[in-house]
Each structure stands twice: as C-alpha cells, then as structure tokens.
Amino acid sequence: MGIAKNDIVLEIKNLNFYYGELQALININLEIKRNTITSIIGPSGCGKSTMLRCINRMNELIDDTRTEGEIFYDGRNIFDSDVDPVKLRRKIGMVFQQPNPFPKNIFDNVAYGPKMYGTRNRQKLREIVEISLKKAALWDEVKDRLLDKSLSLSGGQQQRLCIARTLAVEPDIILMDEPASSLDPIATMRIEQLLREVTDDYTIIIVTNNMQQASRISEYTAFINAKERRSGFLVEYGRTQDLFIKPQMKQTEDYISGRFG
Amino acid sequence: MNQAKLEKRAMLNQESFLSSKNDNIKSEWIKGRIFLLICIVSILFGILSLAALLIYVFWDALGWLNWQFITSTPSRFASKAGIFPMLMGSGFIIMLVALFSLPLGVGTAVYLEEYAPKNLFKKFIEINISNLAGVPSIVYGLLGLGLFVSFLDLTHGTILVGALTLTLRILPVVIVTSQEAIKAVPVSHRRASIGLGTTKWQMIRSVVLPESVPGIMTGMILALAVAMGETAPLIMIGAATSIFTAPRNIHSSFSSLPLQIFAWSDFPGEGFRHGVTPAAIVVLLVILMIMNGAAIYIRHRFSRDKN
Structure with missing residues (x-):
C-alpha cells in the first residue's frame, strides 16, 4: 500500500445519523485526503461535531442514537462487525472543544495512552512524552515541571497538553472539535502553528466556527448547513481557497460573507 | 414646565428622595431582623444542647478516664x-x-x-x-x-x-x-x-x-x-x-x-x-x-x- 499525500484516507459514504427521532446528518459524502488539514465549517447546531464523532465511533456512547451509511478508513468500513471501536480510536484520535486533561501530572497525562496500550518501560515512556510534548510545542514550557498537576497549566497549555496526549499514541488521523474555541488569540495562534507543523505526519480534520481559522490552516474545507430541525447536510466541499474565493453554491457564499449563521 | 413647578419638585425631592419613609423598606428590614433572630435561636438550640451534653459527659468522665x-x-x-x-x-x-x-x-x-x-x-x-x-x-x-x-x-x-x-x-x-x-x-x-x-x-x-x-x-x-x-x-x-x-x-x-x-x-x-x-x-x-x-x-x- 503506497502512502502518499493526497491519497484518500477517509471516505464517508451516504452517512445518516439520528439522535432518536431527529436526523442530525443527512446523506453526507466526503473524501478526506491523507496528511492534509480539512476544516468543517457551518452554523452551530448543524451537526459538524456529530459528524466528527461518527468517524471514531464516539457517538455510539450516546444512548438512543443510530448511524447509517459507511465510512471507509484506508478501504475498510469502520462499521463492519469485525472492527473494534477501541482499536479504531487508537488510529483516529480526538481533541475536544474544552481542554480536558486528566487530574494527573503532566507526564502521566501524555503517557496515559501508551501505558494503557501496554508500554511499561519508563525510559520508553519518557521518550514518548518528550517527543509528544515537543511536537505539541509545549516541551520548553513544561520540561522542568513534568510532575506538576496538569490543572496548574493555562487553558492554552492544557489544550496543547491534550494534543500531546493524542500525539503520544501515534494516531493516523486526528479529529479536532473546535480545539481553540475556548482559548485566547495568542493560544489559538500557537495551536494553529503546531497543526501546520504536524500535518506531515497526520491527517487532521478540524471543526471550527472561525472561518478565518479555516482559511488560515486548512487545505480543504467542507461546509455543512442545517435544515430546520437541526439536520445537517453537506453543501460544498473543495480546496479551501476555491471555497472561500469562488464558492459554487449561493448558501456557501452567504455563509462565508456573513449573511447568515 | 415653569420655573415655580420645577422648584416645588426639587423641594419635594429633597424630602423623599432616598428616604425610606413612604415605602416598604423599613418593614422589610424589620422582617429580615426577625428572621435572622429565628435562625440564631435555632443554631443556639443545637449548639447549647450539644455543649451541655459534652460538658456534662466530660465532667463526669474526669478522673475516671485514664x-x-x-x-x-x-x-x-x-x-x-x-x-x-x-x-x-x-x-x-x-x-x-x-x-x-x-x-x-x-x-x-x-x-x-x-x-x-x-x-x-x-x-x-x-x-x-x-x-x-x-x-x-x-x-x-x-x-x-x-x-x-x-x-x-x-x-x-x-x-x-x-x-x-x-x-x-x-x-x-x-x-x-x-x-x-x-x-x-x-x-x-x-x-x-x-x-x-x-x-x-x-x-x-x-x-x-x-x-x-x-x-x-x-x-x-x-x-x-x-x-x-x-x-x-x-x-x-x-x-x-x-x-x-x-x-x-x-x-x-x-x-x-x-x-x-x-x-x-x-x-x-x-x-x-x-x-x-x-x-x-x-x-x-x-x-x-x-x-x-x-x-x-x-x-x-x-x-x-x-x-
């Protein structure tokens, strides 16, 4: 299997998702390219985050939900019965909207995943922690206090710690659900910068409400809009430049020029 | 509004403005004090009876507890x-x-x-x-x-x-x-x-x-x-x-x-x-x-x- 940038790594096909009676996603079709950053934009409540959580099957933890359709990850349908969602989530990591470090020390936060996967060797864990924190551009700030509580860090540092924690398990794809929405502009810039730096090694799908952010960091952008009753559907998907400069659809143009949403 | 009227209103204002004479602040204040008193009595009932128990027991135990x-x-x-x-x-x-x-x-x-x-x-x-x-x-x-x-x-x-x-x-x-x-x-x-x-x-x-x-x-x-x-x-x-x-x-x-x-x-x-x-x-x-x-x-x- 040749791995090259811009291969299709993830193919979402006819994806429908239901919260009980409510259909939250209507027939989504999307192809995500390897080692790129793809932004998902759209008005709040349109199902962006729901779609993200379909990709690592986190939605299944919510009661009374139903998924239809297929998502192919490197050619395998992730909903096949022999796919273990735990294993899937080791390949497709997630960074959440609010920084959610564990109330453990910095080292143990980053080492959490590897430990859970069975790495016992302290030296190996130390290496993983250092590499991950360096990738997350946090190493210099915390290298002298790895045993401090994670909650002693600032919000932006906590979010980078969460990114490091995800990087430590070496996923293929990283799902990010508005990772900078609770951060100040400087912390946001830091995170955007680090995303650009790690894109050689990871495929990143980022949900964002910030259209400048989408245009700054991503190569591809998908615009999801919602019908009444909060049912999301894909309006337009393409290269970020194209979508922002000459959108094909009227809805997209209205949204990005701020006429609604 | 003529000058006389304005002056009269200013006079009135001097008396009533910010004084609690004509509204319910005073009576509500008294009610608040009564409520506070009830609360204090309640807490004293608990504290005093507990204190009485402790003092009584400890006093009796004195000399025996060794x-x-x-x-x-x-x-x-x-x-x-x-x-x-x-x-x-x-x-x-x-x-x-x-x-x-x-x-x-x-x-x-x-x-x-x-x-x-x-x-x-x-x-x-x-x-x-x-x-x-x-x-x-x-x-x-x-x-x-x-x-x-x-x-x-x-x-x-x-x-x-x-x-x-x-x-x-x-x-x-x-x-x-x-x-x-x-x-x-x-x-x-x-x-x-x-x-x-x-x-x-x-x-x-x-x-x-x-x-x-x-x-x-x-x-x-x-x-x-x-x-x-x-x-x-x-x-x-x-x-x-x-x-x-x-x-x-x-x-x-x-x-x-x-x-x-x-x-x-x-x-x-x-x-x-x-x-x-x-x-x-x-x-x-x-x-x-x-x-x-x-x-x-x-x-x-x-x-x-x-x-």
Whole structure:
C-alpha cells in the first residue's frame, strides 16, 4: 500500500445519523485526503461535531442514537462487525472543544495512552512524552515541571497538553472539535502553528466556527448547513481557497460573507 | 414646565428622595431582623444542647478516664472497670465491616453508574437502596439474625455475624455515597480516555476510580462511624453487652463500646452511672471525632488538589 499525500484516507459514504427521532446528518459524502488539514465549517447546531464523532465511533456512547451509511478508513468500513471501536480510536484520535486533561501530572497525562496500550518501560515512556510534548510545542514550557498537576497549566497549555496526549499514541488521523474555541488569540495562534507543523505526519480534520481559522490552516474545507430541525447536510466541499474565493453554491457564499449563521 | 413647578419638585425631592419613609423598606428590614433572630435561636438550640451534653459527659468522665480504664476488663467495681475487650471488639468489627462493605459497596456503585442500562429497573433499584439507608437499624439486626444465624447457621453473637450485620446496615450509605463520587467524575475525562482508545474497564480503572477515591473514602469513613456507634442490631444478633476477653478471631464472642455503655448505664452505683459510663462515652466520641476529622481532611485535601 503506497502512502502518499493526497491519497484518500477517509471516505464517508451516504452517512445518516439520528439522535432518536431527529436526523442530525443527512446523506453526507466526503473524501478526506491523507496528511492534509480539512476544516468543517457551518452554523452551530448543524451537526459538524456529530459528524466528527461518527468517524471514531464516539457517538455510539450516546444512548438512543443510530448511524447509517459507511465510512471507509484506508478501504475498510469502520462499521463492519469485525472492527473494534477501541482499536479504531487508537488510529483516529480526538481533541475536544474544552481542554480536558486528566487530574494527573503532566507526564502521566501524555503517557496515559501508551501505558494503557501496554508500554511499561519508563525510559520508553519518557521518550514518548518528550517527543509528544515537543511536537505539541509545549516541551520548553513544561520540561522542568513534568510532575506538576496538569490543572496548574493555562487553558492554552492544557489544550496543547491534550494534543500531546493524542500525539503520544501515534494516531493516523486526528479529529479536532473546535480545539481553540475556548482559548485566547495568542493560544489559538500557537495551536494553529503546531497543526501546520504536524500535518506531515497526520491527517487532521478540524471543526471550527472561525472561518478565518479555516482559511488560515486548512487545505480543504467542507461546509455543512442545517435544515430546520437541526439536520445537517453537506453543501460544498473543495480546496479551501476555491471555497472561500469562488464558492459554487449561493448558501456557501452567504455563509462565508456573513449573511447568515 | 415653569420655573415655580420645577422648584416645588426639587423641594419635594429633597424630602423623599432616598428616604425610606413612604415605602416598604423599613418593614422589610424589620422582617429580615426577625428572621435572622429565628435562625440564631435555632443554631443556639443545637449548639447549647450539644455543649451541655459534652460538658456534662466530660465532667463526669474526669478522673475516671485514664490508662487503666482503657486497658482493663470490666469489673463489678467501677474503680477497676475498663473497656479493653470492648475497644478491641469495636475495632475488630469495624475493620471487618470496612473489608466487606468496600468491595460490595463500590462494586455495586460502579455497576449502577457505569454498566447498568438506564432504565426503570435501575431507577427502581436506586430508589430502594436510598430507602434502605433509612430503615431503622433494629430491622437490620433482625435481618442479620434471620439470615446469618438462623439460615446460614452461624453462631450468634460472634464477630463475623456482627460484622456481616453491620455491613448490611451501612451498605446502602456506602453505595449511595460511592455513586455520588463516581457521578462527580466529569464526562470530559471519560471521553478523553475512550477517545484515546481505551476499553471501558481501562477507563474505569485509570480515570473513574482514582478520581472518585476521595469521595468514596469520605463516605466510607462516615459510614464506618455510623457502624461504630450502632447498638441495636448487635443486641439483636446476640452480642454480649459486656465481656471479659478481647476477641481472638472472627468466631469469638464480642461486645462493643456502645453495648458496654448501654450495659453500664443500667448498673446501680454512682461509679458506674457517673464514672465509667461517661468515660466510655468520651472514648467513643473521641474515636468518632477522629473518624469524622479524617473524612473532612480527605475531602479538603481533594478539593485543594482539584484547583
């Protein structure tokens, strides 16, 4: 299997998702390219985050939900019965909207995943922690206090710690659900910068409400809009430049020029 | 509006503006004061009666509470009487109760919070557990007698039967407080773990339980303090009210501090009523205060760690 940038790594096909009676996603079709950053934009409540959580099957933890359709990850349908969602989530990591470090020390936060996967060797864990924190551009700030509580860090540092924690398990794809929405502009810039730096090694799908952010960091952008009753559907998907400069659809143009949403 | 009118209004304003003459501020202020007074009387009632109890008991215990009292066995003579076998009995029982109720209580709580499907049956069980916490302790004594002595044919009045009975007594409390502690673990931490590709058991083991340990410990200690002071169920299962030898193993007969207090309070003679009884009460109170203090300390440590 040749791995090259811009291969299709993830193919979402006819994806429908239901919260009980409510259909939250209507027939989504999307192809995500390897080692790129793809932004998902759209008005709040349109199902962006729901779609993200379909990709690592986190939605299944919510009661009374139903998924239809297929998502192919490197050619395998992730909903096949022999796919273990735990294993899937080791390949497709997630960074959440609010920084959610564990109330453990910095080292143990980053080492959490590897430990859970069975790495016992302290030296190996130390290496993983250092590499991950360096990738997350946090190493210099915390290298002298790895045993401090994670909650002693600032919000932006906590979010980078969460990114490091995800990087430590070496996923293929990283799902990010508005990772900078609770951060100040400087912390946001830091995170955007680090995303650009790690894109050689990871495929990143980022949900964002910030259209400048989408245009700054991503190569591809998908615009999801919602019908009444909060049912999301894909309006337009393409290269970020194209979508922002000459959108094909009227809805997209209205949204990005701020006429609604 | 002409000049005269404006002047008149200014005059009026001088009088009434910001003075509470013509509205309800004054009367509401008085009502507030009355309410405050009621609150103060309420709190004084509790504090004063508690203080009276403590002073009365400590005063009586003075002179009786010494090392000899702690290390001696009961006696016909108040001046020679001590609580050593009962102290050992209480300690032994509490350790066993902790040993039994921790896994049972936490196991139940984890099942209810993490595994049980959220349906009516779970609700039904939870309501029943909460109700059980309020069942009079004598009823648990009857249950213990019926279940462990009559049905399982264990010898009545032994450490084992006593511990099992008290375990039943505090289990509802342990379950409910453990559930609260588990519920308090943020969903975001659970998601973080699952999102990193851990199994549910890994998440429970490495995130939920460590984070709920302080809450569980606090509830556990408070429940054990309840067990420590429990008297009625022990009488029911045939524990001795007074005993001369400390229990050696789980099949030994035993007595506990509150049982001895109960027994002595009925003895004739000043030395028992106003000497060794209050002295034993003081010992029991001190133990309970230490346990409660430990619970408060753990809770305090935890809330400080969080920030």
